[in-house]
Amino acid sequence: MRRGRFAPTPSGKMHLGNARTALIAWLHMRSLNGEFILRMEDIDTERSRQKWAELALLDLRWLGLDWDEGPDIGGRYAPYTQSERLDRYEEGLLKLEAAGALYPCYCSRADILSAASAPHGLPSEGPAYAGTCRHLTAAERAAKALHKTPSLRFALPEGREVRFEDGIAGSQYFAAGSGGDFVVRRADGLHSYQLSVVMDDADMKITDVLRGYDLLDSTPRQILLYEALGFQAPEFLHVPLLNGPDGKRLAKRHGGIAISAFRERGTTPERLVGWLAHVSGLIDRPEAVSATELIHSFDLSSIPREPVVVDVPDL
Ligand code: GLU
Numbered sequence: 019m020r021r022g023r024f025a026p027t028p029s030g031k032m033h034l035g036n037a038r039t040a041l042i043a044w045l046h047m048r049s050l051n052g053e054f055i056l057r058m059e060d061i062d063t064e065r066s067r068q069k070w071a072e073l074a075l076l077d078l079r080w081l082g083l084d085w086d087e088g089p090d091i092g093g094r095y096a097p098y099t100q101s102e103r104l105d106r107y108e109e110g111l112l113k114l115e116a117a118g119a120l121y122p123c124y125c126s127r128a129d130i131l132s133a134a135s136a137p138h139g140l141p142s143e144g145p146a147y148a149g150t151c152r153h154l155t156a157a158e159r160a161a162k163a164l165h166k167t168p169s170l171r172f173a174l175p176e177g178r179e180v181r182f183e184d185g186i187a188g189s190q191y192f193a194a195g196s197g198g199d200f201v202v203r204r205a206d207g208l209h210s211y212q213l214s215v216v217m218d219d220a221d222m223k224i225t226d227v228l229r230g231y232d233l234l235d236s237t238p239r240q241i242l243l244y245e246a247l248g249f250q251a252p253e254f255l256h257v258p259l260l261n262g263p264d265g266k267r268l269a270k271r272h273g274g275i276a277i278s279a280f281r282e283r284g285t286t287p288e289r290l291v292g293w294l295a296h297v298s299g300l301i302d303r304p305e306a307v308s309a310t311e312l313i314h315s316f317d318l319s320s321i322p323r324e325p326v327v328v329d330v331p332d333l
Contacts, residue, residue, distance in 0.1 A: 020037075020052030022226045023219070024078075025084075027059045031276040032077045034261045034330075035050040035230070035268045038294045042321065043228040043311060044083045045300075049316040055222055056088030056102045064207060069128040071099075072088055077277040081287050082309035089192045095222040100214050112171065119246045120202065122168030123151040126216065146198030147171065163178035170203040172212075172243065180238035185255035186321060187231065192238040212239050220249040228255040231325070232267070256320070258325045260297065265327060274330045278314055285333045293331050297323070298316060304331075 024040045026032060032040075034052060038060045045052045056078070060066035075090055087093025097103060125133070126148075133148040152173060154162070162168070179191040215236075234256040244251040250274040262272040267276075278289050288306035295312055296304035299320040 020047060020050045020225045021055060021223055022047035022052055022228060023055040023057055023222065023224050023227070025057040025059045025215070026071075026074045027065070028067055029062070029065040030070055030075055030270065031278055032070075032074045033268065033275040033277060034294065034328075035275070037081060037253065037277050038260060039228070039230050039257055039296060040078055040083060040300060041081065041291065041294050042310065044075055044318040046226065046228055046255070046318060048313045052226070053086045054084070055093070055095075055224065056085040056091045058099040059146060059211075059215070059221070061209055061211065063208070063303070065190055066101075073278060078287075080151050081277070081291060098222075100218065103214070103218065104209065106204075106221060107214055107219050110213055111170065111209075113247055114202065117246050119175075120170050121152055121154075121171050121173055121199075122163070123147075123171045123199075123201070124159075124162040124168050125150055126235075143331055146195075147200065147295065149199055151165075152199060155253070157162060160251075163262045167205045169201045169205045171197050171199040172239075172246070173308070174201050174242060178242070182237065182254060184234065184237075185226075185228070185253055186258075186323070187234060187256045188323075190234070190237070197235070198239060202243075208245075211235060212243060216243040216249070217248065218242050219252075220244065220253060222246065224252050226253050226255065228257065231256045231258050257298075258305065258322055261328075262327045262328045263327065264330055267325075268328070272330055280333060285307065289333045293333060297326050297328050 024043050024045050025078060028038060058071050060071060087095065088097060089098045130147060130152065131145060132148050139273055174195055177194045179194045184190050200212060202210050214239050237254050241251050260268045262268050286306060288308050291309050292307045294303045295301045295307060299322050301307065
């Protein structure tokens with residue numbers, strides 16, 4: 019059984035960009051008669067709010083999407099909320115530690131910037147970590163530990179390049195060491211996105227990870243985590259983003275993009291779904307349509323391979 023998911027971070031109102039990813043992920047699974055799972059990625063407690071999590075569920079239902087397992091309805095692999103899964107992330111860390119794939123890092127942000135190795139990290143993550151703390155001796159670690167609580171980094175396997183076939187973006191290649199060794203638990207105890215998403219997708223038996231293109235360059239890191247944890251990696255599919263008229267990724271500053279704002283002013287979900295489907299190459303004209311009506315004709319290959327520039331619709 020194929021299993022897909024949508025995994026919003028409740029750090030604000032769901033908007034056209036997130037809703038489009040959710041719609042495509044849902045259509046992809048429903049067109050394959052697969053199961054669709056909703057997961058709340060509230061691991062970053064500073065940014066996440068319960069009210070946004072509740073609104074996301076309301077917005078998705080209003081759009082006509084449904085899920086077989088999720089934070090509100092439970093399921094075989096409950097809980098589906100990251101803040102309730104911290105024990106699992108600790109178990110993951112223990113496994114990585116046993117595999118010799120973790121080390122404590124005492125670097126400050128300033129240390130990291132000044133030692134940043136060449137030339138860049140991953141576009142989404144800033145400079146690559148130079149590996150400063152990777153080869154500290156036990157005595158050096160003990161001395162540093164007197165003054166600072168470390169973060170934990172995943173040590174990229176030496177010389178290991180990553181190749182994978184993305185279901186939308188095509189063949190991908192990342193050179194060995196791309197992005198540098200990355201943090202899996204911050205000094206303040208917060209588990210990283212990379213670790214939590216891999217533990218979640220593996221535990222929830224997800225077979226198809228369909229998400230926004232901005233996470234394409236996180237994928238090699240996640241593939242290496244799957245390997246180190248002894249899990250099988252899923253298929254990955256990255257949807258090109260929606261950009262505003264200024265060519266930048268559609269975001270709050272473009273104004274009027276919250277799904278709840280459309281609902282509050284009386285837009286029907288069918289009109290909004292029609293617009294989302296149209297800008298995603300799924301229908302020729304932005305006519306009103308329900309999400310369910312799109313299932314039978316859904317075709318991944320009609321999704322544009324480049325970012326789509328849109329005006330905020332007046333619906
Ligand atoms: N929580 C992430 C977001 O809202 C998505 C993570 C993922 O799909 O892997 O951008």
